[in-house]
Amino acid sequence: MTLTSQDGSYRAAAEQFGGAIARLARGYEADPGLADDLVQDIHAALWRSFAYFEGQCSVRSWVYRIAHNTAVSHVQSRMRQGRGGLVSLEDIEPVASDIDTEATADASQTSTRLMATIHRLAPADRQVMLLYLEDLTAAEIGEVTGLSAAAVATRIHRIKGLLARQFSTQEDNR
Amino acid sequence: MTPEDFARTAWQSAPSAAAAMPSLDEVRGRSDRFRRTIARRNAIEYAAGAFVIAAFSVIAALIPLPLMRIASVMIVAGAIIMLVQLRRRGSNLDAGAQAGVLPVLVHQRAALVRQREALDDVFAWYIAPFLPGMVLFFAAPVLADPPAIGTEGFYRAVGSFVALVAITVGVWRLNKVAARDLQRQVEEIDALLAD
Numbered sequence: 541m542t543l544t545s546q547d548g549s550y551r552a553a554a555e556q557f558g559g560a561i562a563r564l565a566r567g568y569e570a571d572p573g574l575a576d577d578l579v580q581d582i583h584a585a586l587w588r589s590f591a592y593f594e595g596q597c598s599v600r601s602w603v604y605r606i607a608h609n610t611a612v613s614h615v616q617s618r619m620r621q622g623r624g625g626l627v628s629l630e631d632i633e634p635v636a637s638d639i640d641t642e643a644t645a646d647a648s649q650t651s652t653r654l655m656a657t658i659h660r661l662a663p664a665d666r667q668v669m670l671l672y673l674e675d676l677t678a679a680e681i682g683e684v685t686g687l688s689a690a691a692v693a694t695r696i697h698r699i700k701g702l703l704a705r706q707f708s709t710q711e712d713n714r
Numbered sequence: 715m716t717p718e719d720f721a722r723t724a725w726q727s728a729p730s731a732a733a734a735m736p737s738l739d740e741v742r743g744r745s746d747r748f749r750r751t752i753a754r755r756n757a758i759e760y761a762a763g764a765f766v767i768a769a770f771s772v773i774a775a776l777i778p779l780p781l782m783r784i785a786s787v788m789i790v791a792g793a794i795i796m797l798v799q800l801r802r803r804g805s806n807l808d809a810g811a812q813a814g815v816l817p818v819l820v821h822q823r824a825a826l827v828r829q830r831e832a833l834d835d836v837f838a839w840y841i842a843p844f845l846p847g848m849v850l851f852f853a854a855p856v857l858a859d860p861p862a863i864g865t866e867g868f869y870r871a872v873g874s875f876v877a878l879v880a881i882t883v884g885v886w887r888l889n890k891v892a893a894r895d896l897q898r899q900v901e902e903i904d905a906l907l908a909d
Contacts, residue, residue, distance in 0.1 A: 581744070651725060707717040
């Protein structure tokens with residue numbers, strides 16, 4: 541791929557998925573400075589990657605794979621220093637329910653509570669949760685992560701249960 | 715609106731301070747910086763290896779004791795083997811080439827397995843090439859002029875030998891522990907992929 545077409549492919553993907561990349565970075569890094577840093581890293585990785593893109597999969601899957609792989613590498617070095625605090629979807633419910641019991645329907649508060657939940661999830665569960673919130677189908681989530689359709693379905697079922705428990709009260713108040 | 719629709723809408727419409735896209739020049743600059751960081755890290759490793767090669771080459775040329783000269787040459791050879799293996803086993807996977815082609819968990823597994831194998835086999839490719847030369851280097855003066863048991867020279871020789879064994883075992887154990895931790899992460903991914 542020539543530099544010009546690499547630039548063009550990157551630019552088109554970055555425009556289309558820029559918002560999703562920024563959200564994903566905030567899902568991986570709680571600290572705003574680190575999230576900004578991760579956004580820049582993902583864009584750099586994405587630009588590099590388009591030298592190798594030959595339509596092996598959809599651009600959407602490609603972008604999400606690059607973004608998640610870069611994000612996991614980004615947080616892994618800090619996780620090695622002080623692991624712990626990350627839990628799986630099976631175990632997170634009692635923790636999440638303690639975060640905020642008051643029903644407040646404000647979207648930014650919802651986002652904050654979601655973020656608090658996401659930041660506690662183990663990497664694979666976090667990947668599924670973030671892709672689910674970005675409206676990817678179960679098949680697309682499987683294509684990006686490598687999980688089987690059954691594994692994705694199980695996780696989505698748990699995510700739905702978690703979200704229902706966390707946001708049903710807010711929804712009732714709307 | 716279901717709770718998950720509600721959560722999705724809140725997630726996707728949340729204001730993002732980080733949403734501003736970097737310019738193409740910034741992206742390219744960042745990419746170059748990444749390459750430079752990797753290159754710098756590798757350069758430090760190779761410089762350390764080059765220092766060992768240079769230092770023991772000088773010792774081999776100047777030292778009068780033939781056994782120590784042989785040991786120095788063996789250490790130089792060990793360093794060369796180690797550097798070649800470090801390049802073969804220790805370099806990172808090329809994220810640009812592979813991260814988009816492979817599913818996320820498969821790519822992460824490949825990266826973890828590569829690091830685990832490097833750590834797990836550290837004795838074979840990092841320690842063993844140095845060991846014969848180092849043992850001979852420490853043993854040569856003792857063999858040339860064996861100290862009497864109980865003398866200061868005897869205890870110094872024993873101390874050197876114990877220190878060499880302790881450092882070797884320590885390096886090997888640390889790497890084994892790190893490899894086991896990586897293996898646990900690989901097994902977690904395997905369990906997920908097997909679901």
